[in-house]
Amino acid sequence: MESRNDSWSRPPLLLLLLFCLCANVSISLGSDTISANESLSGNQTLxxxxxxxxxxxxxxxGNSSFYYVGIWYNKVSVPTFAWVANREAPVTDPSTAQLKILDGNLVIVNGSSSPQSTLWSTNLSSPGSSSAQAMLLDNGNFVLRSHGSNTSRTLWQSFDHPTNTWLPGVKIGINKRTNRSQLLTSWKNQEDAAPGLFSLQLQPSSEYYIYWNMSEHFWTSGTWDPQGRLFSLVPEMRLNYIYNFSFVDNENESYFTYSVYNTSILSRFIMDFSGQVKQLSWLETTKQWNLFWSMPRQQCEVYRLCGPFGVCSETTDNFCQCLQGFTQKSPSEWNLSDWSGGCRRVTNLSCGPNKPANLRNDRFVELTYMKLPENPQSLGVEGTVGCQAVCLNNCSCTAYAYEDGTCSIWTGDLYNVQKYGQGNSNGKTLYLRLAASDVPESGNKSGTSAGIIAGSATAAAAVVLLAIVLFGAWRWRRAAGRSSTSQEGSLLAFGYRDLQTATRNFSEKLGGGGFGSVFKGTLADSSIVAVKQLEGMSQGEKQFRTEVSTIGTIQHVNLVRLRGFCSEGTRKLLVYEYMPNRSLDFHLFSPSNAPLDWGTRYQIALGTARGLTYLHEKCRDCIIHCDIKPENILLDAEFCPKVADFGLAKLMGREFSRVLTTMRGTRGYLAPEWISGVAITTKADVYSYGMMLFEFISGRRNSQQSEDGRVHFFPTLAAKKLAEGKDDLIELIDPRLERAADMDELVRLCRVACWCVQDEEKDRPSMGQVVQILEGVVDVTTPPIPRSLQVFSYDENQEHIVFFTESSSSGLSSNSRSNTSTNSITQ
Structure with missing residues (x-):
């Protein structure tokens, strides 16, 4: 028997022999089996x-005081448990508890009581014989078998009773004969293996639900698509390189399962105590589990995550906080990221049946930019004053809101409250009822209509005072802008003349694009900045400042930092940190510059993908860039890539696409869906990124026209060579590199590029998946050649592209027709 605790003292040999004679423990070192006359306890393991x-x-x-019998990964340095037996009946002393076979069943008994109490059992209706054995298999399945003279029959297996982890080969489905379902049920928290609040269950409609407390479902996978081999609302399944998914539906059962192509990869799905189902793979290089995807994508989408009177925010590390005037019910549980217990009032309300309404001292605090709680009661009451009066006169009312002419009140506990970021257009105002002592004087709202009226004069005076303060703050910020003494992470409001001076009347142009021109500037503190003059703005002052404020809060090592802005009438400017190594196109396409070596190009590709992943998946609101191209990838002093112009698409509106299509160097990066008029998703950025990757490889623009009018289209050549499995991909790289490139990275980059430019956006990977592929976390298969690239036939002998129509196989000789066709394809 192998020990997990080498500090235990070894008993004298005589006592050890005596113990073996008296006990039924005879499991040998490294054994995988428990026989009918054996048991397992203490620090013994299989x-x-x-x-x-x-x-x-x-x-x-962790630091729990309870012990469980379970299965964990043996070769993973981070304790990771795949299955637990006695979730609802843990033990406090494993040395007095035993796992053994009793009357043909696997049982856990507590030996400290007399008679021994059974804590857990397989509860077989037809138990096995005395010759039964339990064996731990190398796929993580714990199997109880009955051995006859010539046969072996499986009586029970842990794969049929999963806990929170879905291992390869496990079925999560419905037994139609018994009408029983296999569930994945979360732990309560990271130190408590007891069944938690969240469960994953298959529905008869062939889709999965995540349930809260098995009563409310808040997420669905969508139905199974047998053609695409994925669930409709989990597009991440489409482009995977680790798993082979399968869905089975027959008269006896309906279930989903999966296998791993490369059995050396350790992978698992879990129903996490966070309320999200997660797919993870073990990354030995970093010694940690690497998250592939999680659903729901946003943590705050989890139903009742923060419990009663808790508020969820995607911008905080712990996600859950207590509403003002409330404190954590169980700080110890909150420290384990178990927020389900929620919050309690600091001070009880004064409202009660024995106190007249005019003597109650409850007040309301105004909470802005909120997602309102669930289950409101809508009332036909006019105005905020009337809505507040209704709530105040109801001792059960805990909050109210007046939005769009509708009065809503909430009684009892508040659930699913969410705090949005400053300026979020989805945010509403919630008035929370508190005891007067818990409302700061500056935030006091009178508990009666008379109080509101009486306070109107004070409010008017406060408005005047606030205007004076804001004007003073504006003057101070202008002065701070001139002296460049801004604090890290803050946005400065610059005056137009200040920026005109800083840029020497906009004399040194750094570049331009669909959003406007960029100029170099120097502030009063000698710091260098890049100033972008926005062109074609259609937004008003308030909306512009709101969106700029949102952009200013976004910070990532691979995103250019916004330092400030200017908004004076129609003049709208943005002030960014300056990138000394300019933009990527300057280094890729300029023949007079020294070429970027392969390692630098690959790291730029990876860093860019990380920046886009942050915009798409990590920000509070998903940001689609809409203009990914080398000109918008800037390089700092260490050639670290930083994505520029993110968030400006929302500032400009969809009409900016008309500007983009006329700009030189942008048309070739636009995804096909831009032309169709459908809603643009993050996959439009993926397409643009893929087109840009081809230029990383070749060191030239994708589409070039020679003097004789022939069009050279590099992506078609690369896709064709890749699909044919040719081993001369090294011929594709920039000739200035003289074949100096890592072949594995080259193949990986070519495959990713081709996957990214697939015609259908559902076939393209997410940027998060791209990062994992480029990091080498997952392998990538050879993609099909997109139809848009197949339209071009590459003549290797002549080294040019010939365009074919559907009705003719002959090349078009007209230069004008060739140019037009090329443009329509590469848009």
């Missing part, structure tokens, strides 16, 4: 034979 991937025994998660 190790799966074959590969030793899994270990079974008693374990204690």
């Amino acid at each position: 190790v799966s034979s074959g590969g030793g991937n899994f270990r079974l025994g008693f374990f204690r998660p």
Whole structure:
């Protein structure tokens, strides 16, 4: 028996022999089997034979005082548990508890009581014989088998009773004969393996739901698409390189399962105590589980995540906070990221049946930019004053809101409250009822209509005072802008004349694009900035400042930082940090510059992908860039890439696409859906990124026209060579590199580029998946040649592209027709 605790003292040999004679423990070192006359307790463990991937025994998660019998990964340095037996009946002393076979069943008994109490059992209706054995398999399955003279029959297996982890080969589905379902149910928290609030269950409609407390479902996978081999609302499944998914539906059962192409990869799905189902793979290089995707994508979409009177925010590390005037019910649980207990009032309300309404001292605090709680009661009451009066006169009313002419009140606990960022257009105003002592004087709202009227004069005076303060703050910020003494992370409001002076009347132009021109400037503190003059603005002052404020809060190592802005009438300017190594196109396409070496190009490609992943998946509101191209990838002093102009698409509106299509160098990066008029998603950025990757490889523009009018279109050549499996991909790289490139990275980059430019956006990967591929976390298969690239036939002998129509196989000789066709394809 292998020990997990080497500090335990070893008993004298005589006592050890006596113990073995008296006890029924005879499991040998490294054994994978428990026989009918054996048991497991204390720090004894089983190790799966074959590969030793899994270990079974008693374990204690974290600093918990409870022990469980479970299965964990044997070769993973981070304690990771795949299955738990006695979730609802843990033990406090594993040395007095035993896992053994009793009357043909696997059981856990507590030996400290007399008679021994059964804590857990397989509860077989037809238990096995005395010859039954339990074996831990190398796929993580714990199997109880009955052995006859010539046969072996499986009586029970842990794969049929998963807990929170979905291992390869496990079925999560419905037994139609017994009408029973396999569930994935979360732990309560990271140190408590008891069943938590969140469960994943298959529905008869062939889709999965995530349930809260098995009563409310708040997420669905969408129905299974047998053609695409994915669930309709989980597009991440389409482009995977690790798993082979399968869905089975027959008269006996309906279930979903998966296998791993490369069995050396350790992978798992979990129903996490965060309320999200997650797909993870073990990354040995970083010694951690790498998150592939999670659903729901946003943590705050989880139903009742923060419990009663808790508020969720995507901008805070812990996601959950208590509403003003409330405190955590169980700080110890909150420290374990278990927020379900929610919050309690600091001070009880004064409202009660024995106190007249005119003597109650409850007040309301105004909470802005909120997602309102669930289950409001709508009332036919006019005005905020009337709405407040209704709530105040109802002792059960805890909050009210007056939005769009509708009065809503909430009684009892408040759930699913969410705090948006400053300026978020989805935010509403919630008035929360508190005891007067818990409302700061500056935030006091009178509990009666008379109080509101009486306070109107004070409010008017406060408005005047606020205007004076804001004017003073504006003057101070202008002065701060001139002296460049801004604090890290803050946005400065610059005056137009200040920026005119800083840029020497906009004399040194750094570049331009669909959003406007960029000029170099120097502030009063000698810091260098890049000033962008926005062109074609259609937004008003308030909306512009709101959107700029949102952009200013976004910071990432691969995103250009916004330092400030100017908004004076029709003059709209943005002030960014300056990038000394200019934009990527300057280094890729300029023949007079020294070429970027392969390693630098690859790191720029990876850093750009990380920046886009942050915009698409990590920001509070998903940001679609809409103009990815080398001109918008800037390089700092260390050639670290930083994506520029993010968030400006929302500032400009969809009409900006008309500007983009006329700009030189942008048309070739636009995804096909721009032309169709459908809603643009993040996959439009993926397409543009893919087109840009081809230029990383070749060191030239994708589409070039020679003097004789022939069009050279590099992506078609690259896709064709890749699809044919040719081993001369090294011929594709920039000739200035003289074939100096890592072949594995070259193949990876070519494959990613081709996947990114697939015609249908559902076939393209997410940027998060791109990052994982470029990091080498997952492999990438050879993609099909997109139809838009197949329209071009590449003549390798002549080294040019010939365009074919559907009705003719002959090349078009007309230069004008060739140019037009090329443009329509590459848009």
